[in-house]
Amino acid sequence: MAAAKKTLIIGASGGIGSALAQLCNERGYAVSTISRRDDGLDITDEDSIKAAADTIAGGLDMIVIATGVLEVDGLRPEKTIQSMTAEKLMTQFQINALGPALLLKHFTPKLTKSRRCVVMTLSARVGSIGDNHLGGWISYRSAKAALNQIIHTTAIELERKNPNAICIAYHPGTVGTDLTKKYLKNRTFVSPRDAAQDLLNVADNLSPRDTGEFLDWAGKKSVW
DSSP: OOOOOEEEEETTTSHHHHHHHHHHHHTTOEEEEEOHHHHOOOTTOHHHHHHHHTTSOSOBSEEEEOOOOSOBTTBOOOSSGGGOOHHHHHHHHIIIIIHHHHHHHHHGGGBOSSSOEEEEEEOOGGGOSTTOOSOOOHHHHHHHHHHHHHHHHHHHHHHHHOTTEEEEEEEOOSBOSTTTGGGOTTOOOBOHHHHHHHHHHHHHTOOGGGTTOEEETTSOBOOO
């Protein structure tokens, strides 16, 4: 009998993260979770991240970083650069780029080296430079674009240190969560559980050639 897949979900109190934790438990995975709500994790504080990492044993088969925000303190994404402020831009970078970078720094060493393993970080297609035809949302877009570079660069390093590791940026599509409910309007969206199922389907089909890619919920490459 195969050992249970050791899975860590960071940001497990959010819409996608909590649905993913439930689904992984139903699959019989050995699931560990970390979140701000339940564990006091502050992803903008490296000491907080290191302390959390110290509680997690190595040998992980999968890490999912499901952190991120669209609004900060009720400040909605900008429609124009004239609405951008230094504070808004820096806060978006702290939470959506710096935070995941620090998480990758401290948690990727926890991946197993003896077999295939996966680290997936939630990104967003609005962080794509090549696919941006609407403008606006400058702080959020820029932070997610930076995140994509961080993930891609981390994947290159991981490929040398741990050839069994697959590291990708992942766009889950439009998901009906507290994060997105103000922006859904008449748009088609999926439930957190369906988004979690899509993520696991993609994870199951990843191969080493996918490392460093920016993939969507269908496993298709997104434009950087």
